[in-house]
Amino acid sequence: MPDSICPVTALIRQLEETLHAGRMANPWNRRIIEEILDLLKDVAWGRAGADHLPAIKELAGSLRDEPLSTAGVETRRQVLAALAEHDEVFRSHVATHNCATRDCVKLAPAPCQMACPAGIDVPTYVSLIGLGRDAEAIEVIRRDNPFPWVCGLVCTRPCEFMCVRGRIDTPVSIKFLKAFAAERALSERRYKNPPQEPDKGQKVCVIGAGPGGLSAAYYLALKGYAVRVIEALPVSGGMIMVGIPRYRLPREVIDREVAMLQELGVEFRFNTRFGSDVTLADLKAEGFAAFFFAIGCHSAYKMGMPGEGDFPQVLDAIDILKRVALGDRTVPGKKAVIIGGGNVAIDAARTCLRLGSEEVTIAYRRTRSEMPADEEEVEQAEEEGVRLAFLTIPTGLTGVAGRLTGLQCLRAELVRKEGSSRMSPVPIADSDFVMAADVVIGAIGQRVDNSCMTGLQGLEWTRRSTIQVNMVTMETSIPGIFAAGDAVTGPATVIEAIGGGKRAADSIDRHLCGIPQPKMPPVPVRRGRVEYFEIPASTKMVLKRPEMPLLNIDRRRTTYQQVELGYSENDVREEARRCLRCDICLRCGKCVEVCRDKMGVNALQLGYFDFDHPVKTDFRITAERCITCGACAANCPTGAMQIEDREGERILSLCGTILNRQKLLFCDKCGATLGPARYLDFIRKKTGAVGPVSTDRRICDACARKESAKVNVDIMPV
């Protein structure tokens, strides 16, 4: 069986082929195979329950030997082998209602959900938000991510990069919708924890209260474990608390969502450093049965410039961000230069402005297009007055009497080096200059501070100095010790850490329950199939992603107030209506093909179907050409395309987007539905050669037969 075909679909096809080929002579066996097929189709369509797989096994075991062939034995072996070999996939179909290969068409996950490292069911919660059911949306999100409000403000949103709507105009603003729903649900006191499983009587220790650690703690607490979180800092949140400035993520947001963990009984021990304040042996002696490390990347790389150690005014960006997050408001210097081009450099620069630095410059070796920081963050920094010095290579520091006065730099040009496709900055000879500075802040990357873990014998590290884990289970080289977050991936995203924490919680649960670990990464779980709302094609096309209102520029330059003020409720509801519901339409293109190639109508201009080469999409075109024949709907494997007669009209819709509505005509004699005029004209044109219509009256086939029979009897006497 090729790996690329879903084993569930493959088994269905094999059994259907066995039946159709007539290989099974014994009627008992034929009935059993039909029953197995029914159950397998339930699995493939997301309707199966816990009893389905055992029932299939039992039925397969009851297949009898065929009198004249080995078909019965072979089929039994085939079914049992498929179930044994792909047990994980079959169970995943039942549990997740998603088929990652998309062969089981009704279970094809939406691209946004597949893209989310935590596997959040985006179409479901966006639809719920569109319906005004914010608290339910938050419940859906928290099945996979305990921090919807945090992520609604700071997520790097891979979902939006894969959003299919982006192939038409701009992606749905998934991130901000999430933030709105979380804020509204909290404000209405409808942001609740789900019920916990009964106490399992075992304790798990989480080291690190960052997003990865907190995510693991949340899911472990829900699974019934007693969880203690150890944190070296005096606050929870890790990098989201001390690495992300308050103007992007207010502290209250973190505190409110962390408080939900405390409500579940998660115990926090702050100002407790693993390795010095408490050791693995101490914790084991206290009865902890498993450990999860999410210690983050809190050490800055040194810049390696001459003079770096000579001046106290040379700082690390993450140190300054941490100090400010913990309440320090000392102005670092009047003229601040930040070295680096990532988000941390931008955060440090904008923080310096807010602290009172008069001139803030970011020195970056390459150009704007190579800058790894978020484009929006860069734009906002420039609006606030941060200067960007591109193609600038820092080479040293100058100062007088131990006090920094400037940063020595060289101008650079980008050159393609031999044997490399990468453009590298090369210094231009004699271009050296000094950039005036009384503080220089390095933001060139972070690494794991592994000093706290030196006592863990047998723990393996990667060549990038991150913890080596099995990325499927997040288990380290030491049994019973798991890890995730930046300590495993290197500096990465909040949502990756949350996803890793959730995965680790599942693996820890399996480890403690003695259940075998999975062999492949988890498939995201479909949390629902919300009905879609109707929206005219023209509205679907003209709705535009709203602009995010921002705090006024003076406050942005002087305070830590949140810069992004959030969408209005109306914007949120309208934005949710832009979603294409890719959880239902898998963009297979059968509707387009049948309309264009079989019917010759070509009414569907759905250019967004192709990932690599999207072309123009216009839902409004359909109404101009469509004859409402229904061939597209009849050939749609998922029910995304629907045609129905309602209130005197025939309506064609794609996931609720009304592509065409035509007035229905009725039989003049009996009142039966004939179809819209355009459809009847199309049929008449196709059948015109067979026989002309004798009158202008519109009558149905049955009445026409009666009339012509009467005429024939009248004119053709027997």
Place this chain on the structure above:
Amino acid sequence: MVFRRGQRVEVFRKSSDEGWESYMDEYVGAHGIITDPDTSINDPDQLVEVSLEGKGTHRLPQDCLRPLVE
């Protein structure tokens, strides 16, 4: 190659980097979008986050990726 956020890429080969795991073999040939490049210093040695169409989001070594012509 310096990868940018939002850039379309192809996984065109396996990587010998230790960050490549056996389950990733099936990603060869997949197309996707860079969602989180190396966020600090454009280090070609760092893993980058890529959303692969239909295959989820993964952190992959850069030597197995090449940009798709847009």
